[in-house]
Amino acid sequence: xxxxxxxxxxxxxxxxxxxxxxxxxxxxxxxxxxxxxxxxxxxxxxxxxxxxxxxxxxxxxxxxxxxxxxxxxxxxxxxxxxxxxxxxxxxxxxxxxxxxxxxxxxxxxxxxxxxxxxxxxxxxxxxxxxxxxxxxxx
Numbered sequence: 001x002x003x004x005x006x007x008x009x010x011x012x013x014x015x016x017x018x019x020x021x022x023x024x025x026x027x028x029x030x031x032x033x034x035x036x037x038x039x040x041x042x043x044x045x046x047x048x049x050x051x052x053x054x055x056x057x058x059x060x061x062x063x064x065x066x067x068x069x070x071x072x073x074x075x076x077x078x079x080x081x082x083x084x085x086x087x088x089x090x091x092x093x094x095x096x097x098x099x100x101x102x103x104x105x106x107x108x109x110x111x112x113x114x115x116x117x118x119x120x121x122x123x124x125x126x127x128x129x130x131x132x133x134x135x136x137x138x
Contacts, residue, residue, distance in 0.1 A: 020051070022063070024063050024117040024120050025051050025052075025063040028051070028052065028061065028063050028115060028120065028125065028128070029052065031125040031128075031129075032052070032125075032128075032129065032132075035129050037129070038054075039052040039053055039054045040052070040054075046105075046108070047104035047105055047107075047108065048060070048062070048097075048102075048104060048105060050112075053110075054132060057133070058110045058111060059111045059112075059113055059132050060105045060110050060111070060112050060113070061113045061115065062101075062112065064098070064114055064116050065117050066117050069098060069116075070091050071117075074116065074118055076117065076118055098114075113131060113132070115128055
C-alpha cells in the first residue's frame with residue numbers, strides 16, 4: 001500500500017515526533033514530583049539516557065511509547081502497512097536496544113522500571129511510586 005502523503009510531508013511529520021518531554025513522560029514526572037520524588041531528567045552520563053533517574057532509590061525509569069517499543073498485546077503497537085520490512089527491522093532494533101540498556105543499568109547497580117504510555121493512570125502511577133520506595137522491579 002502506498003503512503004497517502006508525499007515523501008517530504010512524511011519526513012516532516014516523522015521529524016516532529018519528540019524523543020523527550022513527551023506527554024506520557026511529563027505525566028509521570030508531575031506525579032512523582034508531586035509525591036516527593038526528586039530525579040534527574042534524561043541524564044546523558046547514564047546508560048540509555050533513562051527518562052528519569054532516581055539516584056537515591058537506585059532506579060532508572062523508562063517511559064516507553066507502545067508503538068516504538070512494541071508493547072506486547074497492546075492496541076497501540078500497530079505495524080504500518082507500507083514498507084513492512086523497514087518497520088520490522090526498526091522495531092526489532094528498538095527492542096534489542098531496550099534489552100541491552102536494561103542490562104547496562106543493572107550493571108551500574110540500578111533497577112530498571114518500564115512504564116508504558118497506555119498504562120499511565122493514577123493507579124499505575126501509585127504502583128510505580130510504591131515500586132520505587134519498596135524496591136520491586138518490573
